[in-house]
Each structure stands twice: as structure tokens, then as C-alpha cells.
Amino acid sequence: MREWAGVHGEGSIPSVSTVNALAREIAAKIVYYGPGLSGKTTSLKQIYASVRPESRGELISLSTEGDRTLFFDFLPLRIEQVRGLNLRLQLYTVPGQVFYDATRKLVLNGADGVIFVADSQNSARDSNLESMRNLADNLNELGIDVRTFPCVVQYNKRDLLDVMPVSQMRAELNLYGAPDLETIAARGDGILPGLKEITRLVIRDLKARQPVRRPTPPPPEAPTKATDLASELSAAAEASQLPSPEDRAALVELSFARLFPGNAASIADVELAIRERTFGTAVRAAAQAVSELLEVLPAYETAPRTRAALLGLDGQEYLRLCRLAGKPDAGLTEQDALFALYLLIAARVKSDRI
Numbered sequence: 001m002r003e004w005a006g007v008h009g010e011g012s013i014p015s016v017s018t019v020n021a022l023a024r025e026i027a028a029k030i031v032y033y034g035p036g037l038s039g040k041t042t043s044l045k046q047i048y049a050s051v052r053p054e055s056r057g058e059l060i061s062l063s064t065e066g067d068r069t070l071f072f073d074f075l076p077l078r079i080e081q082v083r084g085l086n087l088r089l090q091l092y093t094v095p096g097q098v099f100y101d102a103t104r105k106l107v108l109n110g111a112d113g114v115i116f117v118a119d120s121q122n123s124a125r126d127s128n129l130e131s132m133r134n135l136a137d138n139l140n141e142l143g144i145d146v147r148t149f150p151c152v153v154q155y156n157k158r159d160l161l162d163v164m165p166v167s168q169m170r171a172e173l174n175l176y177g178a179p180d181l182e183t184i185a186a187r188g189d190g191i192l193p194g195l196k197e198i199t200r201l202v203i204r205d206l207k208a209r210q211p212v213r214r215p216t217p218p219p220p221e222a223p224t225k226a227t228d229l230a231s232e233l234s235a236a237a238e239a240s241q242l243p244s245p246e247d248r249a250a251l252v253e254l255s256f257a258r259l260f261p262g263n264a265a266s267i268a269d270v271e272l273a274i275r276e277r278t279f280g281t282a283v284r285a286a287a288q289a290v291s292e293l294l295e296v297l298p299a300y301e302t303a304p305r306t307r308a309a310l311l312g313l314d315g316q317e318y319l320r321l322c323r324l325a326g327k328p329d330a331g332l333t334e335q336d337a338l339f340a341l342y343l344l345i346a347a348r349v350k351s352d353r354i
Helices: 040-050 098-108 122-141 166-173 191-208 229-240 245-251 265-275 279-295 304-311 315-325 334-352
Strands: 002-005 016-020 025-033 060-063 069-082 085-093 113-119 151-156 180-182
Touching: 025 040, 025 098, 025 191, 040 069, 040 085, 040 113, 040 191, 060 304, 069 315, 085 191, 098 122, 113 122, 113 166, 113 191, 122 166, 151 166, 151 191, 180 191, 265 279, 265 334, 279 304, 279 315, 279 334, 304 315, 304 334, 315 334
Parallel strands: 025 085, 025 113, 113 151, 151 180
Antiparallel strands: 002 016, 016 025, 060 069, 069 085
């Protein structure tokens, strides 16, 4: 697993899309933003009902008794072949209520694009403006330039009588000329075109990014000095000793532990177990490390799967890791251990961005 990073504006911190080279898949995160009851969750439900079952994942919705989205909705949606890769869209919504701003920021973190869903009713003018200001503030806190960030604006509820003119809403909400369209989420009108447009913007943004390629280091020179038998025995004895946590990463020529200096013991443990072909130990160590990351996640919801989704992990992959950790050692393979390592690294990368 590797990651592409791209800059969205001068001095900004880029959003990051996960590129899984083994699965030939890009995972891009799109967040539906807007005031409460503007139609964000309804938009996701319309998308869920419109796509083929084999192309969609599970729709997770956490709501209050008043049917407002409390945390988020999450819909993994596959779109085939982008630059030879599959594109997996991870669709979220944020809570519209202003007092859930901490959760808004958590869901917005790591997003590759935003669809802003505005309520066209005259009574919603102030809440639309407040929500758009809040979006700009939260993107700014994440180091993202709202002027260049992929965004689409939906003017929703156009079927109602008491609605503002689109020209007025565009002048007040769409200050940077983002693509916009009129929608009626309750009927599904305009919802898929809005998703198609933000996908086009995100793909264009991904194509503009290029992974930083580091030059391949030259192979180490062969030793020119002969060693005597005593030296060879001494070196062998030292190599047979159990390494300290600080030295575990050094046993693997290429180690992901080096991405997290000063706090890489868990990744080094998993890598060492894989190297020693104790795959059960590797899987359990990875599952334990991911669980510890989720326990300290600042979220209101305590369910591990919900926390995993808030962090940006794929829910099915997290459940697979949990199932693997419960299997006996004899039933686990090198592929299982490598998958566990991949998910641990993804969790570490995403948690470090919070």
C-alpha cells in the first residue's frame, strides 16, 4: 500500500487518496456537507438505491430520533478503471447541527472532494451561509485551500414553493465558481449527475498528482576485508539474540516502521513475525495495535466498527482483520499476515492526520 499526495493550494496540506497497488485500486473519500435536513443523507440513499448491488457496499447510518444524521453515512462505491485501476468512492455525510462540529472535522479529514448540499428554502438562508463558512474554516484548519479543492454545490429541494432563486444562492454560496446544479433529493433528480461531476473533479485532481519517486540506492559494496572464524562466530551469536524494540526494524531491509520514527514498535513486531513466518503472531499483533488506535480516537460513538469507519478504514477490511485474529495459527497464511500489516499501516497513517 502506498499513498499519493497532491497540493491543493499554496502552503496547503494535501488530501491523500489511498492507492492499493496489490488490489489495483484507488480509494477516494467524498464528503456531503451542508446544514441539517438539507438532503445529504437522502442524496446518499438515492445513490445507494440507484447503483447495482455488486457495485456498492453497506450503507451505515447513525441517526437521532428526529432522523438527523448524528455522525455519518458511509457508502463504498466501486467505479471501474481509472488509469488502469479501480476507483472505490467512499461517500460520507457530516452532521448538519453546529454543535457537532468536532465530528464534522473528523469526517472531513482526509477528504478528496466535497458536495455541498444547500437547502433552497428561504428559511434556510442563514443556516446555508453558516454551514458554508464552517466548511471553509474546517478546510483551512486542515491546511486546504477551499478555492481549489474539488467541490460541487447542490441547490436542493427545488420542488418546494418557497425557494430562493438559484442566482441568489449561487452569489451567496458559490464564491469560487464550483460546478453547481439544481437537485430534488427526495426524487433523486440531479443526485447522480452531482456525484458524476465530483468524481470527474477528484479524478482530474488525482491525475495531476504524481508520486514522489526516490532514486534507487546503489547496492552495498562487497566487503573487501576477510573475516576470521572467531569474528564470524561472534557475529552469528549476536544475530541469534532477541533484538530490542529499537532494532527490530533494522532486521527488515525495507520497513514501514521508518514512516513513524519514535513510535514504530507495533509495526516492527508485525514485520518481524512475518519475517520469522509466525503468521498468527503477526495477525494478532496487528489487530491489537489497530484496536489500540481506535480506542484513543476522539469520537462520541464507541462501537469499534464505527470508529474504524470514522478513521477512514474500510469496514469490511476491519471485520476481516478481526476474523483473522480469532483464527488458529495453523489456519493463517503469509497473505493474511501481509493484509494485517497493510491495515495497521493504513490505520497509523490516517490516525496521524487527525
